[in-house]
Amino acid sequence: MSIQSKHFLNTPESLVLDSLEGLCAVNPHLALDSQNKVVYLSSRDSSKVALICGGGSGHEPAHAGFVGEGMLSAGVCGSVFASPNASQVRRGINLVENDKGVVIIVKNYTGDVLNFGLAKEQYAALNPTKSDRAKFLIVGDDVAVGKTQGKIVGRRGLAGTVLVYKIAGALAHRGASLEEVYDIAQWVASRIGTIGVGLEHCHVPGTASSESALSPSEIEIGMGIHNEPGNRRISPVPPLHELIPQLLEHLLSTTDPERSFLPFKGKGNGDKVVLLVNNLGGTSELEVGAIVKETVKGLKEAGVEVERVLSGTFMTSLNMPGFSITLLLLPSSTDTDAPQTSQILSLLDEATNAPGWKWSSGLPPSTIQQAATTVPSAAGAALPSEGEKLAASDPSAFIDAVKRACKALIDEEPEITRMDSIAGDGDCGLTLKAGATAVLKEIEEGRIVGDDVVGSVIAVSRVAEEQMGGTSGALYSIFFSALAQGLQSNRSPNTTSVDSTLWASAASSALTKLYTYTRARPPSRTLVDPLDALASKLSSGDTVDFKAAVGAAADAALNTRDLEAKAGRSAYVEGDRLKTERIPDPGAWGVKAILQALVK
Structure with missing residues (x-):
């Protein structure tokens, strides 16, 4: 399949700022620092902990789309797939700083970690009396990157980061202390895993058109959100009832020494999760619905109880035709120093006016009956050849x-x-x-x-x-x-x-x-x-x-x-x-x- 290389825009250079202005038009509660590309709450309660996030653009609604009451206080945006610089981030911190403190949350990508980290250290140096009131959290939830491969750099940050925003932001909105907000954000970050899959890579506006990265019959498992390659390709494209179990194996495995990141107890031991199915940008809602259905079914067959289902466009790779599955493993009765499951779910269900957050039922999914499906396969034919063969x-x-x-x-x-x-x-x-x-x-x-x-x-x-x-x-x-x-x-x-x-x-x-x-x-x-x-x-x-x-x-x-x-x-x-x-x-x-x- 071909990479879509045409876009609706004024100019590639103005696209990010034009988009942020449109976002603020959607939600009048938001304000924009155009020079630094910072979206922030125009009026916020300074007695509550502030949360700030950001990164390269091209992942909308992440990150600025999650700025709102009960979620984030500010989002700092770079160019497409490029981290904002430290002065932009420092401006974002200054716009939302308060006596109670700020938690800075970034995905695990080198540019984001360095620039947001530098901004945090500069803020602390310029405000020594508040240096202990700025916390820094890195989220890496990608299970496609094995432990050996990611030994130094760690796992990439993907759509699971949005669950950290929501749960920590809701707790901050309730008036929790800086330590409480940071601790729950850190706990959620330690219990999420994400695996992505794509039919094709994406095209960055303003760059030359590129040829297809995948053949028409291929998919790639382990996709990142910056056109990074996955960890393997499958051909032909399998039907969902074959693909989803393979993806879930990456998330649920307790025996793979490279990818056993989450402490699942195994079938029959009461594992409970929050499921987030994320559209990477170019997948139709029709297909996303089918993906959700098969994922819930697959989790049930694996003995995992789904407490909440979130579905929609949360963190994209521009218009990539693909999706990711995120699991948040909820605490069990034997987990020590963990929040209560009821608290996690109530924070997740709490209302927010952040434009990017999607509707959810606040209830576990209903039982899904699986209908048998068959997918015909096509066999290739040998090309004819002329003359005497060697x-x-x-x-x-x-x-x-x-x-x-x-x-x-x-x-x-x-x-x-x-x-x-x-x-x-x-x-x-x-x-x-x-x-x-x-x-x-x-x-x-x-x-x-x-x-x-x-x-x-x-x-x-x-x-x-x-x-x-x-x-x-x-x-x-x-x-x-x-x-x-x-x-x-x-x-x-x-x-x-x-x-x-x-x-x-x-x-x-x-x-x-x-x-x-x-x-x-x-x-x-x-x-x-x-x-x-x-x-x-x-x-x-x-x-x-x-x-x-x-x-x-x-x-x-x-x-x-x-x-x-x-x-x-x-x-x-x-x-x-x-x-x-x-x-x-x-x-x-x-x-x-x-x-x-x-x-x-």
Whole structure:
């Protein structure tokens, strides 16, 4: 599916401020500091604790939409997907400060934590008598980020943050002390988990149109709210009655050492939750209703009692077609130092005039009867091919090797993404993973087969062109297209299968054709370094030694960590940083992963 790249706006630059002015028109209780993009309550009771939040725009109604009586006192807004700066936040604190204190709540994203934290420290330095009356809370509720992966940075903050706003804000509205408000906010933050899923990424207004990140048959689980990739993709898109249990497993698991974040007691032990189903921006209300139904059903089957259901648009990723599920695990009778369940629910049910807060019944959901559904599946057909085919010497081994290469790229995606976040623009891992996933689908649908090597290589070239995009997609597509030409032009008369000599000569001619379209030459800190090493080694002796050639390519990929960037996006990265961190070229690392898997 394509990414929607058209928007209703005056200009991209004015969109955030125009939207905030519209929000204030909706709720006359709100006021706006236009210069600092701070929405705040125009008149508030200074005898009550103030709550302030914020972050990048593009998540509406979060964050400013939750400013209102019984919820937040102020929301500070940055540009789309970009944190506001510390002076904006400090202005927000000054607008709502009082003798009772302020609680600052931020999602766990580096920019938000740093800028809001800096503002809090500056406020304390400028107001030493009030330094102990400013509390700071970071919320990270994403269960898609494993404990090992998030060991240092922690989990991302997602839609569960809104439950912290509501419960803590209602308690502040009742006149509770700063410590009481902070303690309940901290407790709620420790008991929430969120998992997101998307059909596609979103487009930021004012940026160039981008190609689809997901194929029409894919969904991505573990989506963030800033176009970050998820932790896995599924194809074809499963029906909800298959998808929802997979998502709930991420939230309810007590055995997964990477994702057992919440202390569920397990089926039959009286776990109770608040359920929040959040529209990430581009999902229809029709679909959201079906998602709620299946989620409530899935929780019931898992032995979890749902005390409240909240549904709607709470924290978006612009117009992303996706949703997230949040569970707030309510206290049990054996929990010590925990608020009462009745208190949590009453705070959640308490009325607020915040425009972003959605209606809820204040009651547990009614019983839902599940109707049986069937979803037909479509099988792909192999593409017709013309002329005499070239088969692999071992067709089954050929397909197994291609599958290994694809799976290796998918497994390496987090590491390649990490490398590219330093040495490039951060998309290399996702681009390669998209290509690998699409190739696996081509195999599944019979368009890549061991008895038609040329047709299969052309199919890979097409995948690189259509599914990967950008520089990497073009380079891969050219190389595989040239490889297919080389197999045909270098074959001997009456040859019906591809042997090692033909593979070697085709690889050499493919590299020659690739050099027609790129100025990169080794050593260049690009993917041509391992490709050149491979081709050179294959043609250097009387016999073809693929393992030795792959070893040379792997060495060349590793050696890019010490090379000066001469081509690609790494050429724009400050050179000393690359030398200090010794990050190999992400594209070269991807080639290494492919080649090593092919000869494994």
